[in-house]
Amino acid sequence: MTPDDERTIRDCLRAAVEGPFFPDREFQTLIGLERGEVGAVLAEWPGTNSPEDQDLAVNNVLNNLLGYPHRASDETWAAYIGASPREVAEALTRWRGDTHRDSGGEGYVNRLM
Numbered sequence: 001m002t003p004d005d006e007r008t009i010r011d012c013l014r015a016a017v018e019g020p021f022f023p024d025r026e027f028q029t030l031i032g033l034e035r036g037e038v039g040a041v042l043a044e045w046p047g048t049n050s051p052e053d054q055d056l057a058v059n060n061v062l063n064n065l066l067g068y069p070h071r072a073s074d075e076t077w078a079a080y081i082g083a084s085p086r087e088v089a090e091a092l093t094r095w096r097g098d099t100h101r102d103s104g105g106e107g108y109v110n111r112l113m
Helices: 003-018 024-031 035-044 051-067 074-080 085-096 105-111
Strands: none
Touching (some): 003 035, 003 051, 035 051, 051 085
């Protein structure tokens, strides 16, 4: 991962915790952790005392920002995330150690943890 990836992931975690991207009633189902648990991952980022929670949070937050129909405007995205969706996808691909990213619906589902 690059320093830009670390910044992008921090932005995405913050967007998930503080932003309007995921409703409270669906947050745990989408991410696999409660909002406060993702907040704890964010507070320690890029370090961690819980590698399993960190891996789950990073994978599912980035994947859902790219694939879940959050309907956030471009302006809202930019207010929270200083990287384009393409750059987020590239960071997710590197985080997962994948050689390529399937951007279709099947790829989205297959990346969920």
